Amino acid sequence: MKIALLTGGGDCPGLNAVIRAVVRRAHRHGLEVMGLRDGWKGLIDDQHFPLTRETTSGILHRGGTILGTSRTNPFKVPDGLEKLKRNVERNNLGAIVAIGGEGTLSAAARLSDLGLPIVGVPKTIDNDLGGTDFTFGFDTAVAIATEAIDRLHSTAEAHKRIIVCEVMGRHVGWIATYSGMAGGADVILVPEVPADLSRVAEHLQRRHASGRNFSIVVVAEGTKIKLDAASEEKLITSGALDEAGRPRLGGVGQLVANEIERLTGFETRVSVLGHIQRGGTPTAHDRVLATRFGVHACDMVAAREFGKMAALRGNQVVSVPLSEATKQLKRVDPELFDVAQVFFG
Numbered sequence: 530m531k532i533a534l535l536t537g538g539g540d541c542p543g544l545n546a547v548i549r550a551v552v553r554r555a556h557r558h559g560l561e562v563m564g565l566r567d568g569w570k571g572l573i574d575d576q577h578f579p580l581t582r583e584t585t586s587g588i589l590h591r592g593g594t595i596l597g598t599s600r601t602n603p604f605k606v607p608d609g610l611e612k613l614k615r616n617v618e619r620n621n622l623g624a625i626v627a628i629g630g631e632g633t634l635s636a637a638a639r640l641s642d643l644g645l646p647i648v649g650v651p652k653t654i655d656n657d658l659g660g661t662d663f664t665f666g667f668d669t670a671v672a673i674a675t676e677a678i679d680r681l682h683s684t685a686e687a688h689k690r691i692i693v694c695e696v697m698g699r700h701v702g703w704i705a706t707y708s709g710m711a712g713g714a715d716v717i718l719v720p721e722v723p724a725d726l727s728r729v730a731e732h733l734q735r736r737h738a739s740g741r742n743f744s745i746v747v748v749a750e751g752t753k754i755k756l757d758a759a760s761e762e763k764l765i766t767s768g769a770l771d772e773a774g775r776p777r778l779g780g781v782g783q784l785v786a787n788e789i790e791r792l793t794g795f796e797t798r799v800s801v802l803g804h805i806q807r808g809g810t811p812t813a814h815d816r817v818l819a820t821r822f823g824v825h826a827c828d829m830v831a832a833r834e835f836g837k838m839a840a841l842r843g844n845q846v847v848s849v850p851l852s853e854a855t856k857q858l859k860r861v862d863p864e865l866f867d868v869a870q871v872f873f874g
Contacts (some may be wrong), residue, residue, distance in 0.1 A: 648839075695799065
């Protein structure tokens with residue numbers, strides 16, 4: 530059987546580890562593997578190349594993806610679905626392994642419902658996919674953000690400043706919550722809880738009044754902001770749209786910093802981590818998790834267990850329906866956020 534492998538959506542540490550694992554496991558099952566270039570676009574345009582032990586050697590530790598990626602949705606491309614189906618038949622594909630986040634796997638679920646043999650692998654630094662306890666890429670993003678917060682602590686203390694650290698997280702605050710807890714942040718702002726900046730300012734003033742004359746505020750990029758208790762919450766965007774047609778986020782960190790300085794009079798600076806959180810070498814944890822996902826995905830193909838996704842449940846990698854992974858975003862557990870709030874201040 531010939532199978533095709535694709536990576537879609539934003540890049541993520543650990544993608545190459547999955548690719549390598551699928552190819553290595555495929556050899557045991559007698560499967561031939563080809564790589565699709567740039568996500569679903571590669572299947573629509575019939576752009577592919579062979580994946581072998583030789584072409585995937587030495588990629589375990591590398592960031593990014595040797596396949597390339599895009600946010601192309603076959604259901605939004607003119608004649609995209611027809612071209613995709615035609616190329617599946619032309620290349621005699623027995624299965625497609627789709628590695629991606631909510632957008633990529635939502636398309637995979639719809640294609641599976643139409644009868645295409647698809648297996649999914651959950652990828653996103655945001656950790657917002659349902660059906661799995663954790664996604665690969667998340668641990669790396671948290672480690673990078675935590676190191677940044679550690680470094681910001683020393684300069685904030687030296688200059689007696691407030692420093693706002695903006696991290697990724699469009700819809701959920703997993704990175705902000707984990708890195709904020711690990712880095713000892715004094716305030717964590719997440720999309721799940723609209724941020725009242727007047728209350729944040731009061732909290733920081735109490736800290737300073739008690740002799741703690743510096744603070745770290747971590748804010749997820751998709752946090753909705755209330756300037757005060759009476760104002761409406763709003764999402765901070767750049768005014769442009771991204772590849773998926775969504776408002777391009779940008780500026781929440783600067784807005785929070787400006788408002789804190791205006792309300793408190795304390796010198797405040799902002800540091801935006803941006804794409805550094807999902808670039809570069811994956812952590813050991815993400816390499817291992819991505820490898821386990823890749824092996825399990827290949828085993829699902831061999832067993833013709835289609836329409837499902839590899840998932841981590843406890844410490845076991847299991848198969849769950851693609852529909853379960855994409856029916857709703859996995860938001861930060863309120864109990865976990867309550868734990869984080871114990872240390873605010």
